[in-house]
Amino acid sequence: MANTLDPMDLKQIITLSLDGFSNRKIATTLGISRNTVNSYMKFFTASDYSFKELLSFDNAHLSALFPSHTTIDNERHDELMLYFEGVNKARNHPGFTFLYHYQEYAQQASQPYSYTQFMEHYRRKYAKVKGSMKLEHEAGNEMYIDYAGKKLHVVNKETGEVIPVEVFIAILPNS
Incomplete structure (x- = not known):
């Protein structure tokens, strides 16, 4: 249990x-x-x-x-839960990956969990309620637009100048 x-x-x-x-x-x-x-x-x-x-x-x-018994190694688990606080704060930053944070955790932990268990414990601690709804769209009536997250860079071959560029995204919801 x-x-x-x-x-x-x-x-x-x-x-x-x-x-x-x-x-x-x-x-x-x-x-x-x-x-x-x-x-x-x-x-x-x-x-x-x-x-x-x-x-x-x-x-x-x-x-x-009927006292609750647990099979979780408390020191190991507590160490992981403390690490998750930082991971959860970093989650909204661009370029965030769980694999990077797992590798960082594995290097600093005395007895690290496997990546699969790392993710399982994270999902349990920060479970999200997933919502969904059906949206009705009329063909060709609307288009959603946005810019991609991080800017890309183009290098000018003649001068070597690195020029940041935005990536424009547009979708037709009925396509």
């Missing part, structure tokens, strides 16, 4: 189980790992209390009965 759960999550697991949800459905509903739900269900079943009795307990008592 890598993620710790608060007592309200424990009560939700019990309630959904009493409502007839499978462990997999409970995990999907609550957005937690199926293995975490399986582990807590084993704890609940092995306890001396029925599910209805467990629901009647207050949060402090429930936390005392």
Whole structure:
């Protein structure tokens, strides 16, 4: 169980189980790992209390009965989380890449995570709610325009002068 759960999550697991949800459905509903739900269900079943009795307990008592255990190496994880604060601030700068920041992290960390785990922990910490909507466009009615981020440079062959240039972008949304 890598993620710790608060007592309200424990009560939700019990309630959904009493409502007839499978462990997999409970995990999907609550957005937690199926293995975490399986582990807590084993704890609940092995306890001396029925599910209805467990629901009647207050949060402090429930936390005392079923403390959250974690498999995360706390020093290593804390080091990564501190590093992420700087990464997240740098994210909006032009030319930002996760690979560059991972390589920097791997050089300075005593026991670095792999790149895959680095990205997984980052996505968990800074999860975004993705939104989308359908836009209706009439063909040939509008065009979106902008300039590309960083300026490119052209070198004058005769003088060697480096001239910064803007890149103009235009799209037709219905094409």
